[in-house]
Amino acid sequence: MIVTKRKQLDEIAAYIDSYKKFFLIGCYECASLCGTGDEVAIMTLKDWLHKEGKSVTGWFIAKTGCQILGTKKEISAYRELIDEAECIMVLSCGAGTQTLVEFFDGKPVIPVNDTLFIGNMRRFRDFEERCRACGECFLAITGVCVVTLCPKSMLNGPCGGYKDGKCEVNKERKCAWIIAFSILERKNLVEKFYESLLGPKDWSKANSPRTLAREK
Ligand code: SF4
Ligand code: SF4
Missing domain, CATH: 3.40.50.2300 (Response regulator)
Structure with missing residues (x-):
């Protein structure tokens, strides 16, 4: 929403x-x-x-x-x-x-x-950003949206700054990759993640203004 x-x-x-x-x-x-x-x-x-x-x-x-x-x-x-x-x-x-x-x-x-932002309602009127509409969705590989949850949008694992599971940019929050790996583990997808390392993100897909005309 x-x-x-x-x-x-x-x-x-x-x-x-x-x-x-x-x-x-x-x-x-x-x-x-x-x-x-x-x-x-x-x-x-x-x-x-x-x-x-x-x-x-x-x-x-x-x-x-x-x-x-x-x-x-x-x-x-x-x-x-x-x-x-x-x-x-x-x-x-x-x-x-x-x-x-x-x-x-x-x-x-x-x-x-x-x-x-685009987000989810976690509890009544309590929202969290979950998607930056990047135009190229990686959720099948990363489990959660690291493009959004990681302040650096790291794509293939955490940066060197995370400590005790916390993000170096916002120490109140878990590192997005700790969240991602716990989800991938629960879904048995860690191996698949390592097989699918992502290349550089094509940010041109996120350039505004964007349009989409669906075929009728
Ligand atoms: S990877 Fe891109 S499209 Fe998918 S949830 Fe994250 S920001 Fe949205
Ligand atoms: S500590 Fe984790 S969430 Fe924070 S910037 Fe580094 S990879 Fe991203």
Whole structure:
């Protein structure tokens, strides 16, 4: 999932200073799981806007904010309420926000959240980055994503700096390769790992902006 965090209110306040009327748009996908795009997040923002002397003409939660065609279709039902607003505030990730930037040419579109990383929810609303979308997945060989969990993205084993199983860059964390080997051992894949030593990573596959047009 894409992990998001609501911006600090004083940062949001600076962006919306010159507007009075707002329409709010959330997202039912990752942002709802993060608590940054669901109904509770929208109501919290709405209450805060009222306290700041602003008004909200309406709100809705997109099924999948980053799905451009679907979101545009859903939004057409709110046209009048949106026309009344001076500014749109979006409670989704950066991709969902840009769906609305494209759609509302004549109005400012303000992101309420910061988009942090692709990760897993370990416990309720407790997230950890697990994938850097490197474009060339090695999980079959490494078991866990060492590209992400190792600060140096070491591909074929630990660097010389790990000590007592801890990472030299962040001593609070286990070395990513200690985690990787314990998983490979449990899955009987250590031998296979040694047979498949990885060459230099092709980072050009991670260059932005990337596109993908699937064959129909
Ligand atoms: S190897 Fe690349 S694609 Fe696979 S999980 Fe890690 S960052 Fe993501
Ligand atoms: S100690 Fe382990 S996790 Fe830390 S940088 Fe070195 S190989 Fe990567």
